[in-house]
Amino acid sequence: MSSAKKETTIVAFCCIYCAYAAADLAGSMRLQYPSNIRILRTPCTGRLEVEYFMKAFEDGADGVIVAGCEEGSCHFKEGNLVAKRRVNYAKKLLAEAGLESDRLRMVNVSAASARKLVDYLKEMAATIEKLGPSPLHTVKQLARQESKS
Amino acid sequence: MIVAERKTIPELIDILQGHKNVLVLGCGTCVTVCLAGGEREVSIIASALRIASRTQNLDFKVSELTIERQCDNIFIEQAAEAIDKSDAVLSLGCGAGVQAIAERYPRKPVYAGLNTKFLGILEERGIWTEKCAACGACVLHEYGGICPVTRCAKHMLNGPCGGSKEDRCEVNPDRPCAWQLIYQRLKSIGQLQKLEQVTMPKNWGPSLSGGPRTIIRDDHRI
Known part of the structure; x- marks a missing residue:
């Protein structure tokens, strides 16, 4: 059994019109963000349903960050506002289920805000490091380790 | 629904x-x-x-x-x-x-x-409101399609209770007074005279007070 510290995974749902472009720009600018961030491109954060966040945690994510356009500048007018309400609902559900609601967060960035996005991603990584690996993941890992031994 | x-x-x-x-x-x-x-x-x-x-x-x-x-x-x-x-x-x-x-x-x-x-309707996205109490003896035809049994907090059948203020319900000011709505509706469809008739006490027999209700349609039975 390895005693090495478990690498956490943070899923970042990034809107193609802003945060995904900002992440791309961060690369061009040689800005570094934590290596445990897994970026997923979405057509708009308004496309994300509550179950996407729930499934991400169920399938082993330690944190989920939703990055949409700045309020008032959504390409589809109010997709990011819809996403905000869904994220808030999912946070409530996660808390009811016994998972820290801080593991899920929504942020707003523009396509030009590479530095701001990187700061948010670093903040999220720090939050997850403080909270530790998801208890779901730990149970899963333990079960796997037990079945191996 | x-x-x-x-x-x-x-x-x-x-x-x-x-x-x-x-x-x-x-x-x-x-x-x-x-x-x-x-x-x-x-x-x-x-x-x-x-x-x-x-x-x-x-x-x-x-x-x-x-x-x-x-x-x-x-x-x-x-x-x-x-x-x-x-x-x-x-x-x-x-x-x-x-x-x-x-x-x-x-x-x-x-x-x-x-x-x-x-039993209610989708008022607007994410908001549902109660419209029907399934009382078993519908009186909507007498009140311009607005149900006093469901929408008046006191189930008043002969006019408002007197406690409503500026078209708001006395029990919950976030709600409109059902009787204000009934008056406006009857006025707009030209049936205000319906309010001149005194409604006798409602027959609650067909409501839930007699236990669970059953409807039998012989024409549909096999």
Whole structure:
């Protein structure tokens, strides 16, 4: 059994019109963000349903960050506002289920805000490091380790 | 439609105590429309229950299924296999759906995952309001299509109570006074004279006060 510290995974749902472009720009600018961030491109954060966040945690994510356009500048007018309400609902559900609601967060960035996005991603990584690996993941890992031994 | 609201996850965990294999069963009719117990809500609640099971070491498995209508035997049949495989059913149907499933499976524990609230309509996205109390003897034709039994907090049948202020209900100022609405509506359709008739006390016989009600249509029986 390895005693090495478990690498956490943070899923970042990034809107193609802003945060995904900002992440791309961060690369061009040689800005570094934590290596445990897994970026997923979405057509708009308004496309994300509550179950996407729930499934991400169920399938082993330690944190989920939703990055949409700045309020008032959504390409589809109010997709990011819809996403905000869904994220808030999912946070409530996660808390009811016994998972820290801080593991899920929504942020707003523009396509030009590479530095701001990187700061948010670093903040999220720090939050997850403080909270530790998801208890779901730990149970899963333990079960796997037990079945191996 | 029937409007319902989900119970909280801690409430559901408490209800499901002792079971190891739970089927979350959704209904594709009213509760799908009011976003409480359709396929999507089944997926979300099942997911939350699985998360709770793992965070709290409850060790129960959760499976999911949604059928078209839980209050109809023809559709309940489609859930037979999934129900047989589980040791309890958490129904996300309305109260009628839960009881229909329970009656069909006498040896299977069936629990309600929703609180059935009322008969209502979608007022605007995300807001549902009560419109009908299913009193069994409809009086809507006398009140311009606005139900004083449901929408007046005091069920007044002969005019407002006198406590309403600036068209707001005395009991809850967030609500309009039903009698203000009735007056405006009758005025706009030219039937204000209907208010001159005194309505006799309502016959509550056909309501729930006599126990569960049954309708028998011989012309449709086989």
